[in-house]
Amino acid sequence: MVCFMVSASEFIGRDVISVKDFTREEVDYLLRIASEMEPLAESGSDILRGKIMATLFFEPSTRTKLSFEAAMYKLGGLVIGFSEPEASSMKKGENLADTVRVVEKYADIIVLRHPAEGAARFAAEYARIPVINAGSGAEEHPTQAFLDLYTIMKEKGRIDGLKVALMGDLRYGRTVHSLAYALSLYKIKLFLISPELLRMRREVLEDVNARIDVSEYLGIEEVLPEIDVLYVTRIQKERFPDLAEYTKVRGSYSIDLNVLRRARSDLIILHPLPRVDEIASEVDSTPFARYFQQVRNGLVVRMALLALILGAVKE
Amino acid sequence: MVCFMVSASEFIGRDVISVKDFTREEVDYLLRIASEMEPLAESGSDILRGKIMATLFFEPSTRTKLSFEAAMYKLGGLVIGFSEPEASSMKKGENLADTVRVVEKYADIIVLRHPAEGAARFAAEYARIPVINAGSGAEEHPTQAFLDLYTIMKEKGRIDGLKVALMGDLRYGRTVHSLAYALSLYKIKLFLISPELLRMRREVLEDVNARIDVSEYLGIEEVLPEIDVLYVTRIQKERFPDLAEYTKVRGSYSIDLNVLRRARSDLIILHPLPRVDEIASEVDSTPFARYFQQVRNGLVVRMALLALILGAVKE
Amino acid sequence: MVCFMVSASEFIGRDVISVKDFTREEVDYLLRIASEMEPLAESGSDILRGKIMATLFFEPSTRTKLSFEAAMYKLGGLVIGFSEPEASSMKKGENLADTVRVVEKYADIIVLRHPAEGAARFAAEYARIPVINAGSGAEEHPTQAFLDLYTIMKEKGRIDGLKVALMGDLRYGRTVHSLAYALSLYKIKLFLISPELLRMRREVLEDVNARIDVSEYLGIEEVLPEIDVLYVTRIQKERFPDLAEYTKVRGSYSIDLNVLRRARSDLIILHPLPRVDEIASEVDSTPFARYFQQVRNGLVVRMALLALILGAVKE
Numbered sequence: 001m002v003c004f005m006v007s008a009s010e011f012i013g014r015d016v017i018s019v020k021d022f023t024r025e026e027v028d029y030l031l032r033i034a035s036e037m038e039p040l041a042e043s044g045s046d047i048l049r050g051k052i053m054a055t056l057f058f059e060p061s062t063r064t065k066l067s068f069e070a071a072m073y074k075l076g077g078l079v080i081g082f083s084e085p086e087a088s089s090m091k092k093g094e095n096l097a098d099t100v101r102v103v104e105k106y107a108d109i110i111v112l113r114h115p116a117e118g119a120a121r122f123a124a125e126y127a128r129i130p131v132i133n134a135g136s137g138a139e140e141h142p143t144q145a146f147l148d149l150y151t152i153m154k155e156k157g158r159i160d161g162l163k164v165a166l167m168g169d170l171r172y173g174r175t176v177h178s179l180a181y182a183l184s185l186y187k188i189k190l191f192l193i194s195p196e197l198l199r200m201r202r203e204v205l206e207d208v209n210a211r212i213d214v215s216e217y218l219g220i221e222e223v224l225p226e227i228d229v230l231y232v233t234r235i236q237k238e239r240f241p242d243l244a245e246y247t248k249v250r251g252s253y254s255i256d257l258n259v260l261r262r263a264r265s266d267l268i269i270l271h272p273l274p275r276v277d278e279i280a281s282e283v284d285s286t287p288f289a290r291y292f293q294q295v296r297n298g299l300v301v302r303m304a305l306l307a308l309i310l311g312a313v314k315e
Numbered sequence: 316m317v318c319f320m321v322s323a324s325e326f327i328g329r330d331v332i333s334v335k336d337f338t339r340e341e342v343d344y345l346l347r348i349a350s351e352m353e354p355l356a357e358s359g360s361d362i363l364r365g366k367i368m369a370t371l372f373f374e375p376s377t378r379t380k381l382s383f384e385a386a387m388y389k390l391g392g393l394v395i396g397f398s399e400p401e402a403s404s405m406k407k408g409e410n411l412a413d414t415v416r417v418v419e420k421y422a423d424i425i426v427l428r429h430p431a432e433g434a435a436r437f438a439a440e441y442a443r444i445p446v447i448n449a450g451s452g453a454e455e456h457p458t459q460a461f462l463d464l465y466t467i468m469k470e471k472g473r474i475d476g477l478k479v480a481l482m483g484d485l486r487y488g489r490t491v492h493s494l495a496y497a498l499s500l501y502k503i504k505l506f507l508i509s510p511e512l513l514r515m516r517r518e519v520l521e522d523v524n525a526r527i528d529v530s531e532y533l534g535i536e537e538v539l540p541e542i543d544v545l546y547v548t549r550i551q552k553e554r555f556p557d558l559a560e561y562t563k564v565r566g567s568y569s570i571d572l573n574v575l576r577r578a579r580s581d582l583i584i585l586h587p588l589p590r591v592d593e594i595a596s597e598v599d600s601t602p603f604a605r606y607f608q609q610v611r612n613g614l615v616v617r618m619a620l621l622a623l624i625l626g627a628v629k630e
Numbered sequence: 631m632v633c634f635m636v637s638a639s640e641f642i643g644r645d646v647i648s649v650k651d652f653t654r655e656e657v658d659y660l661l662r663i664a665s666e667m668e669p670l671a672e673s674g675s676d677i678l679r680g681k682i683m684a685t686l687f688f689e690p691s692t693r694t695k696l697s698f699e700a701a702m703y704k705l706g707g708l709v710i711g712f713s714e715p716e717a718s719s720m721k722k723g724e725n726l727a728d729t730v731r732v733v734e735k736y737a738d739i740i741v742l743r744h745p746a747e748g749a750a751r752f753a754a755e756y757a758r759i760p761v762i763n764a765g766s767g768a769e770e771h772p773t774q775a776f777l778d779l780y781t782i783m784k785e786k787g788r789i790d791g792l793k794v795a796l797m798g799d800l801r802y803g804r805t806v807h808s809l810a811y812a813l814s815l816y817k818i819k820l821f822l823i824s825p826e827l828l829r830m831r832r833e834v835l836e837d838v839n840a841r842i843d844v845s846e847y848l849g850i851e852e853v854l855p856e857i858d859v860l861y862v863t864r865i866q867k868e869r870f871p872d873l874a875e876y877t878k879v880r881g882s883y884s885i886d887l888n889v890l891r892r893a894r895s896d897l898i899i900l901h902p903l904p905r906v907d908e909i910a911s912e913v914d915s916t917p918f919a920r921y922f923q924q925v926r927n928g929l930v931v932r933m934a935l936l937a938l939i940l941g942a943v944k945e
Contacts, residue, residue, distance in 0.1 A: 044365020050674020052703055054696070063417055066369070066395050070421035073367055073393040078703040080696045097911075098904060102693055105926035106700035274413060281412075296420040359680020378732055381684070381710045385736035388682055388708040589728060596727075611735040 008315050011308035015124040016132045019142045019178050024185040031150050034304040041074055041300050047312040048077035054107035055081030058114040064134050068111050071302035097126045104129045130309045138174050145178035147298040152229055155268050155290055165191040165223055168233035168253055170200040175272045176233055177204050184211040191223045192216045195249045224262050231270045232278050256280035270294055323630050326623035330439040331447045334457045334493050339500040346465050349619040356389055356615050362627040363392035369422035370396030373429040379449050383426050386617035412441045419444045445624045453489050460493035462613040467544055470583050470605055480506035480538055483548035483568055485515040490587045491548055492519050499526040506538045507531045510564045539577050546585045547593050571595035585609050638945050641938035645754040646762045649772045649808050654815040661780050664934040671704055671930050677942040678707035684737035685711030688744040694764050698741050701932035727756045734759045760939050768804050775808035777928040782859055785898050785920055795821040795853055798863035798883055800830040805902045807834050814841040821853045822846045825879045854892050861900045862908050886910035900924050
């Protein structure tokens with residue numbers, strides 16, 4: 001393996017469509033720049049003064065949108081955009097190419113969320129300005145994966161060598177797909193915990209398994225005593241043909257103080273939010289809970305991406 | 316009574332949930348800082364550069380939202396937020412605690428409007444950043460009360476000694492509840508004018524009556540010749556079981572030039588807006604009308620609150 | 631003809647309601663200032679720091695709204711507003727006067743879009759701050775006309791002496807009405823190409839024809855070989871009582887590479903966007919296509935208007 005240095009210039013003007021487009025060295029570099037953004041998240045900054053970010057949200061996501069907006073504002077930039085296509089012309093998928101070619105005339109960077117698989121990459125091909133994928137289809141949500149990695153790194157001091165469990169809906173959640181790929185850049189042991197119906201998709205599993213040790217479980221009991229990181233996701237009722245089946249599953253994939261009695265004392269629990277009841281609120285005040293810090297980490301990771309891509313990070 | 320000095324430091328990081336949480340000295344201090352904001356409202360300012368305000372509007376209120384946004388912008392800060400909960404997760408009251416703990420990671424202050432009684436205080440308990448109540452339930456709208464007081468002070472030069480009438484829907488309007496409490500901090504005489512069905516709620520009446528002289532009337536005729544301030548509110552059709560009753564009431568609680576012939580020449584008329592027809596448009600061009608100046612005063616009062624709470628006012 | 635100098639001071643505080651309110655000298659001056667905005671559109675600027683623009687969009691128009699917002703942001707100003715009236719009070723036309731008198735207390739300039747004919751002029755009469763018409767009723771969209779002129783000037787080096795064709799729906803499109811008036815300030819030859827049902831309204835035609843040479847056609851074949859500028863607009867299905875008629879028309883008023891074989895090699899094609907299929911996507915990559923550059927030109931023209939009206943352009 002040849003080692004190489006990553007520099008800020010590699011990020012200038014770059015699209016962020018999939019975690020698969022990034023090497024481990026690039027991700028490490030991004031996480032380092034994110035940590036350098038922490039003081040700027042407190043004080044605010046002017047390094048993106050005069051720059052405009054366009055948020056094109058073709059499906060609603062209040063939290064992700066607020067996070068990107070705050071990141072841009074903390075760097076001194078400004079934001080235009082829409083959430084949910086208002087004009088009917090923007091509802092039609094066939095016009096995404098035109099929408100992108102209009103919006104690029106007003107903005108310096110596009111942040112896109114879209115229900116269709118591949119929409120972000122399609123937009124990036126048409127746009128002359130960089131595009132960040134803020135979630136498209138069921139497969140990719142790269143900035144969420146980066147902030148998840150940043151949280152693990154910040155809380156545990158390293159990623160290599162950890163035992164990480166992903167639990168809940170591993171089939172439909174784009175968050176866990178991006179995260180599984182991102183984790184496979186590191187030397188970790190991955191545990192996948194889900195009901196049969198919601199197992200990780202075969203193609204993701206194969207990709208990840210080719211690089212790291214992955215094992216699948218139907219319940220958390222067996223692995224809980226040894227894992228360092230537990231990543232919980234929501235299980236949606238709509239995924240189940242049968243309500244009785246859902247009710248059973250829901251109980252088995254919920255975390256509360258009773259379940260956590262068998263956990264390592266330094267376990268950290270993450271969740272992409274919003275949660276419903278898969279983590280009991282009694283867990284919030286324990287040292288296990290890091291899901292709200294995770295939100296804050298999303299701010300600095302997105303600040304780092306915006307600053308890097310728009311060329312505001314000095315080597 | 317012990318007199319004490321109020322200083323800017325008392326406002327830093329403070330929640331603004333109810334007028335009942337403020338002493339007269341604090342309100343006087345706030346009104347003084349508001350008047351110091353007048354030139355900044357013209358020129359703009361940088362004193363909140365790098366700060367972010369989050370507007371969480373769980374029920375629509377275009378005017379209040381625009382007022383807070385403009386106040387933040389005039390001080391050099393920026394704004395994120397939503398009006399009406401877009402994501403279904405934000406629609407459920409039980410998630411307000413999580414929403415607040417997410418948004419506080421992106422912002423320096425929260426401005427909340429919510430249909431539920433007590434929602435603002437609940438949010439303030441969870442948030443590590445200050446919360447300003449921009450209207451919650453039927454009882455509280457403290458920043459409206461402050462701007463009403465500021466308008467009276469600015470237009471009449473004092474509040475003590477005035478005769479103030481509140482007219483219209485005194486039962487359901489949160490504006491008049493907050494204002495009645497706020498006025499009771501001053502040595503005023505209060506007249507309440509409403510149809511029987513829309514009389515001021517008993518608990519508000521008792522609280523206010525314990526401190527100042529209050530009298531209730533079914534019509535304005537008797538008190539009009541002696542009052543200094545007339546505060547008009549809208550009467551909504553939906554409050555009446557019987558349309559005939561509404562039609563009768565509506566006529567009796569409307570102000571036009573004919574009614575005003577018996578008013579003092581220095582009477583000022585206020586209204587929280589929007590109005591429908593409870594003040595005829597022919598009144599707009601008379602010296603009585605101050606309801607549009609009231610809007611402008613809302614800007615400087617909110618600028619004062621934001622600057623004080625975020626620590627940007629020098630002693 | 632007497633020549634006179636136009637100066638920046640003539641624009642300060644001015645409303646922009648109709649192209650008919652502007653002389654050719656004023657339009658020329660505006661286009662010159664727009665070209666001076668080009669570098670500021672790249673770098674951003676601070677000349678409107680502390681200023682607030684209010685966007686009151688009573689009907690949706692994502693693209694126009696984004697364009698105005700980006701223009702304000704590029705000049706260092708900030709934006710408040712709404713798209714589609716959220717509060718019911720703002721839905722009622724009769725309250726536009728009050729809405730304007732509220733919003734003017736928060737902002738330095740209003741940008742208004744409204745479905746009613748005359749709404750922009752009505753608003754301007756009530757507002758103490760300048761109002762820019764961003765489309766009202768079926769007749770006026772002056773800033774679109776200015777950016778169309780700017781595009782022609784920039785791409786062809788002049789407007790006088792050109793042969794310009796407007797094609798498509800000339801009856802209902804407010805864009806072409808404003809543009810026809812604006813073009814009539816110059817010494818051009820105008821060709822109007824539309825189906826019988828969608829011919830230019832008589833009153834517009836008469837006004838324009840009084841100043842320049844205008845001829846009407848049912849098809850583009852005859853004029854295509856001689857025109858310098860082809861302005862295409864969308865034909866909406868809803869305008870036709872009979873679907874068969876629409877289908878026939880739609881084909882005849884579409885532009886593709888085959889049609890363009892008979893065009894001058896230096897023809898430029900414009901379109902106000904969004905387009906559906908009246909220009910085939912195969913045209914996008916030809917030198918004829920200037921409709922995306924047109925979008926960018928909208929940014930600098932709106933920057934010029936905002937800077938001029940708010941007094942930020944030095945003589």
